[in-house]
Amino acid sequence: MLNDPAVFDAGDIWMSGETSDMSDVRETLLAKQQELQDRSADLTAPPDASGSISFGKRVGDGTSMAVERITQVAAHEQVLFQVEEVARALAKLDDDTYGICDTCGSPIPEGRLEIHPWAVLCVPCASV
Numbered sequence: 001m002l003n004d005p006a007v008f009d010a011g012d013i014w015m016s017g018e019t020s021d022m023s024d025v026r027e028t029l030l031a032k033q034q035e036l037q038d039r040s041a042d043l044t045a046p047p048d049a050s051g052s053i054s055f056g057k058r059v060g061d062g063t064s065m066a067v068e069r070i071t072q073v074a075a076h077e078q079v080l081f082q083v084e085e086v087a088r089a090l091a092k093l094d095d096d097t098y099g100i101c102d103t104c105g106s107p108i109p110e111g112r113l114e115i116h117p118w119a120v121l122c123v124p125c126a127s128v
């Protein structure tokens, strides 16, 4: 199984070295941005035709919907934050500062970028 080269269908990544890595990163970021924008559109689409839900009339039927709405708003904020992060990472690609921490200027470890290609901060700065 592991000896079967067809398992690793990643030919061009290995063939053309560093520059293609960077355009792969860009593609990954653009795909992520698209995904986030789709998700953002889903989250902002009202679940029913009435649009906004009124809070605090009565604690009852509305509560679970309101809670759901709050969760959705929080999720949306997180998506927006990620959109910004991805946009910043794309700008850094253009600036040639991709992989460099925005806060302290240290290189962001490769392992982190693999998991989180839109990372613009190193681990210590990101956890502040």
Ligand SMILES: [Zn+2]
Pocket: 101, 102, 103, 104, 105, 106, 121, 122, 123, 124, 125, 126
């Ligand atoms: Zn840093």
